[in-house]
Amino acid sequence: AQSVAQPEDQVNVAEGNPLTVKCTYSVSGNPYLFWYVQYPNRGLQFLLKYITGDNLVKGSYGFEAEFNKSQTSFHLKKPSALVSDSALYFCAVRVHSGGYQKVTFGTGTKLQVIP
Amino acid sequence: DVKVTQSSRYLVKRTGEKVFLECVQDMDHENMFWYRQDPGLGLRLIYFSYDVKMKEKGDIPEGYSVSREKKERFSLILESASTNQTSMYLCASTSGLAGITDTQYFGPGTRLTVL
Numbered sequence: 325a326q327s328v329a330q331p332e333d334q335v336n337v338a339e340g341n342p343l344t345v346k347c348t349y350s351v352s353g354n355p356y357l358f359w360y361v362q363y364p365n366r367g368l369q370f371l372l373k374y375i376t377g378d379n380l381v382k383g384s385y386g387f388e389a390e391f392n393k394s395q396t397s398f399h400l401k402k403p404s405a406l407v408s409d410s411a412l413y414f415c416a417v418r419v420h421s422g423g424y425q426k427v428t429f430g431t432g433t434k435l436q437v438i439p
Numbered sequence: 440d441v442k443v444t445q446s447s448r449y450l451v452k453r454t455g456e457k458v459f460l461e462c463v464q465d466m467d468h469e470n471m472f473w474y475r476q477d478p479g480l481g482l483r484l485i486y487f488s489y490d491v492k493m494k495e496k497g498d499i500p501e502g503y504s505v506s507r508e509k510k511e512r513f514s515l516i517l518e519s520a521s522t523n524q525t526s527m528y529l530c531a532s533t534s535g536l537a538g539i540t541d542t543q544y545f546g547p548g549t550r551l552t553v554l
Contacts, residue, residue, distance in 0.1 A: 333479075358542065367443070367529055367545035368482075414481065426472075426497060427543065431481035 326351045328417045330430035337405045338438050345400040345433045347415030357398040358416040358427070359389055368414060374398060385409070405437045442466070443546035445530055451552045458517040460549050462530030469534065471513035472543065473497075473505065476527040488513055520553045527551075 328349045337343045349355055356375055360368040372383025379391045389400045398415060415430040446461035462471065470489050474482040474497075484497030486505040494505050502524060506514045513532075517524055528549045533541040 360543075360545075365448075365548075367547045368531075368543070369545070370542040373542060426484050426487060426495075429474075429482040431479060 326355075326417055326419050326428050328415050328428055328430040330413075330415055330433045332433050333431075334434045334436060336436045336438060339407055340404050343402050343405045343409070343435065343437070345413050345415075345435060347398045347400065347430060349396050349398060349415075349417045351417060351419045353419045356418040357389075357391060358418075359383065359387070359398075359400050360414045360416065360429075362412040362414065362432075364411075371400070371413075405435075407437045407439050410435055410437045443530055443532055443544050445528075445546040445549050447549050448547060449550050449552075451554065452517075452520050453554055454521060456517075456520050456553075458520050458551065458553075460515040460517075460528055460530075460551070462513045462515070462532075462546055463511050464513075464530075464532040464544070465511065466532070466534065466544070467510065468532035468544075469510070470532060470541075471507065472531040472533075473503075473513065473515045474529045474531065475499070476529055476548070482529065485515065520551075522553050525551060525553045 358373045359371040362368045372381050374381045374391045382388045387402050412432045412434050414432050416427045418427045443464045452458050472487040473485040476482050483499050485503050488494045488507040491510050504516045530546040531543040533543050
């Protein structure tokens with residue numbers, strides 16, 4: 325069974341500082357990894373995904389994530405946080421096995437950027 | 440842009456009532472999903488559908504059913520609502536027959552309260 329863990333319920337960072345939101349996964353095959361963001365009272369929005377190729381993936385709003393196969397991690401990063409980045413972030417994983425596979429989401433990490 | 444709409448943003452129902460949550464997408468996507476979102480639990484898949492009249496159980500299907508009579512519409516039904524079904528319900532869709540690498544497009548969510 326596939327699973328994904330977001331070890332931090334909340335991350336606080338000062339505006340202008342770099343931010344990291346952690347995600348680790350467990351799968352039996354090659355993973356497809358996603359990050360989504362949820363602003364208050366809204367649905368989830370896609371940020372970025374790793375399918376194959378370059379381990380550093382760049383996405384929307386200046387976010388990027390690094391796929392690390394040996395550490396089974398896919399941490400979300402941004403060089404300089406904005407107050408508007410404050411939101412709930414979800415990591416998700418799928419496994420390629422030839423047929424349809426549902427996605428498994430993490431429990432979410434609340435990012436608070438302090439002015 | 441893909442648009443996924445849900446029939447209600449907020450809904451209040453009584454225990455035992457039959458509840459219908461409607462979701463419509465306008466991009467001709469094959470795959471549609473219903474999730475519930477609860478604090479500390481993240482998103483959990485209730486049901487998904489990969490074609491008209493086709494449905495598959497997700498991780499927590501008990502107490503729910505679904506209907507997909509048209510490609511663009513996916514309905515979630517609570518046959519007899521209970522207080523433990525108070526939650527945020529999110530609908531999503533993806534293109535492609537397998538949907539493995541495709542991002543999910545989410546609706547704004549329906550916050551259901553069962554009294």
